[in-house]
Amino acid sequence: MEWHPSATLQERKILRSGLLRHSGAVSHSPVSEFLSEENILRFFGEESKIEVLEALVGSLHGRDHEAALQAIWAREREGALRIAPDIGILRGRLEDVHHIRAAIGLCSSGIVDPSNPDGKTRIFVLFVGPVNQTRLHAGLLVRISALFHNRRLVEKLLRAKTGKQTLEILRQAESPGSQTSFFKRGFRKVAEFFKNRYALGVPDGGT
DSSP states (O other): OOOTTTEEEEEEEEOHHHHHHHOOOOOOOGGGGGGOOGGEEOOOOOHHHHHHHHHHHSSSSSSSSHHHHHHHHHHHHHOOOOOOOOEEEEEETTOOOOEEEEEEEEEEEEEEEETTTTTTEEEEEEEETTTTTTHHHHHHHHHHHHHHHHHHHHHHHOOOOOOOOHHOOOOOOOOHHHHHHHHHHHHHHHHHHHHHOOOOOOOTTOO
């Protein structure tokens, strides 16, 4: 994962508390709840990152697409967020948005991504939400990270042929019958990752 290297103490506190709170239980809405078939797009590897971003934002409900693009690019300039070598998260916050809006872009061959040290990104997870709901964003980020740390699930999603199939795979992965053990394992992996990479264990008052 690549992120703004000088995360603030407040950001570290929020992520740390979210990881601790969710390490043994899952209480946030499923990622699939924020998606529809129309928000799941497939690409062929010939598109640029900006084309992928514009298409994903264009699939969101609402009229503030330009504002969403600007908000996401502002966060990208601070530092690209990556949860695996081939999976990136595009996120932004808007004043006039009152709930999470999300989209997913998939490309089995990969999209050339200038912010990716490995060169190409195969899955882009995009979401925008309220500007004043920091904990909501942190909780969703943790959940997305846990979900997409499952490499078997990632490959299954990339093999799906339609948005409907992709959504069904996500819903199955997040179903009550499967999510208990899966998310406990996923959250432990994510918690350890954040702790090691972003010093989430830094005590209050640290830098």
